Amino acid sequence: MLGDDVKRTIQKAYTQFLEAKELKPRYGQKLMVAEIARTLGNIDLDDEGHNITEKNISVVEAGTGTGKTVAYLLASIPLAAHYDKTLVLSTATIALQEQVLHKDLPDLLRQSGLKFSFCLAKGRGRYLCLNKLERVVSDIEDSAAAMYEDEIIAVSSSDKVLYQKMMDKCADGHWDGDRDSWETELDATTWSRVTTDHRQCLGRKCPNIRDCAFYNARAAMDEADVIVANHDLVLADLALGGGAILPAPENSIYVFDEGHHLPDKALSHFASHSRYRGTIRWLGQSEGQWPKQIKAVEELSHFVQLAQPLESRFKECRTIFEEALPLVRDICEDIDVDQYSPRLRFEKGEVREELQEFARKASRALAALHELLEKLHKEIDTLINEESRAVPAQAMETMLNILGSSVSRAEASLSLWQSYKETSFDEKAPWARWVTLHTDSEPLDYEFVSSPVLASGLLNKGLWSRCCGAVVTSATIRALNKFDRFKLRAGLFDNASFEAVPSPFDFSRGELIIPNEAVEANRSFEHTQSLVELLPEIIDKKEGTLVLFSSHAQMSQVYDSMPADINELIHCQGHESKQRMIESHKKRIDRGLGSIIWGLSSFAEGVDLPGDYCKHVIIAKLPFSVPDEPLDAAYSEWIEARGGNAFMEVTVPDASIRLVQACGRLLRTEADSGRISILDKRLISKRYGSAITNSLPPFSRHF
Known part of the structure; x- marks a missing residue:
């Protein structure tokens, strides 16, 4: 609970900041500080440090000129320290993120008397994988690690020069491996060759772990009192269960600036999509190339034995999709290919019984495939860590990359078709389903999409009911002077606090x-x-x-x-x-x-x-x-x-x-x-x- 010492800390910091900046207090800003302090000050922690109340979400609409950034920082930083929680500050735009990181937080640190550390959080894909860079510079043929045609990227002579320059700057300590700190803007395709994801990363087993840009950034996050992130990163972390990228929700107090974007951002993270012909293509390529890939690690007898059913699993899935292709063509027959975005929306999210039956059949086969791929990925990950290796480390790393990519593809397809198995309209939790024609491919492809209509239930379960506390703020949250619209879309509790503070503008x-x-x-x-x-x-x-x-x-x-x-x-x-x-x-x-x-x-x-x-x-x-x-x-x-x-x-x-x-x-x-x-x-x-x-x-x- 909020004690007098924390109140005095907030009041003193506010007064000192205003005096240092030669500013006068703004009425709306004072109200906002008080509202956040009151709401977060009611947090009640159990013996394990988890919040046991549901009254610690503060939604504040504060118009331009209120000084809301200063208000929420002055109130939430001392409170997060009081409860021994990390403050996760999330924005919707890069511009605001940079303003907070490079202007507001340093300014507050200098002028308020508060003592805190802060850092920027980014996803793994913003950082260099030194292991991959070494392979590219050493001219190791990456196509060996690419089972699918769309993963084979030719390296131009200019890219080879660029990669060598990256290697030299890393060795000299003149580059930290952060994509955003490179001297020029990097092309997405060029960058994709030298970054990684969580499934292809060797983690603590990587020989370059001490120099890893991502893990060094993670270490800085572990020590920071305030972490500056964005809505996409917070939602990506929640999708992984929370605590995978950022501190766990139970150990965090969140501030969502530009918070009116949060429900729509959440929907994009919870949606599933998959291209139909693209699925057939990658299944066929996997089926055809898997025997060749397994040969490189054939000395791993237990792994090879586990992998025996894999080719037949790929074939079973491919056959199911190929046999249903006439059904998909029939469903999409009336789509006007000349419209800007040719697509068919299924009313109330309900699809034909034949498509549901296909989805059930495809889901069973994909689930079996995904389970086996996950098992193999875990096995090769374990083998890489063993001191006694039956095959070269390079071959196992290549296999890890292949399996990591395969697991991701199978998971995406499985998620999509599981949501098509039963599509009866649910008034409490409605879903939208549609198919978009991609006329840029030959033959044209069908992208099936499924998304919840409301992010409310998912945000409630994954965020609001788990976090220690949260502040949501923006200049525009209310619609027609009411918070009802945002409350519904964001899935907020009835006992959350809602406040609109006045702007100082005339x-x-x-x-x-x-x-x-x-x-x-x-x-x-x-x-x-x-x-x-x-x-x-x-x-x-x-x-x-x-x-x-x-x-x-x-x-x-x-x-x-x-x-x-x-x-x-x-x-x-x-x-x-x-x-x-x-x-x-x-x-x-x-x-x-x-x-x-x-x-x-x-x-x-x-x-x-x-x-x-x-x-x-x-x-x-x-x-x-x-x-x-x-x-x-x-x-x-x-x-x-x-x-x-x-x-x-x-x-x-x-x-x-x-x-x-x-x-x-x-x-x-x-x-x-x-x-x-x-x-x-x-x-x-x-x-x-x-x-x-x-x-x-x-x-x-x-x-």
């Missing part, structure tokens, strides 16, 4: 305008014509403007219709990189010239254009999403099946969040001012319009 410095000439955006042709006419009238060519579109087609059409004096000021998305657009825009504004950023939804969130860089935000239409994405459509379908109204319960709330994010591009500091123009009359002509406008900050309104 929102009356921003004007919200809906022009009289605005047209309802659902009248597509008329709306586009109105934009062509309106935009030249409302854009000030001498200032910084951000114009946001929801449709690439409309954005391009309006851009092509702009007069020359407007067009020459526009940095249009798709014509240059996002970063280049922002840099060019800022340079023009710094020279006292006008400039316009012309973009899509990616510019509506996470883009910081303070002061004169953005005096006018123009939003072409309400950001309603069209539920043509399989997961969005399945979620709406689930709402309707429960007797709800998907438009009012999903589409409108989601649009309100996106609109709040878009409007948030205007005021980035307390001194900022400007205007927001929304060129969609539905905000005032439709019944739902008032609910959306009421969820926006209290701008000065002109409509």
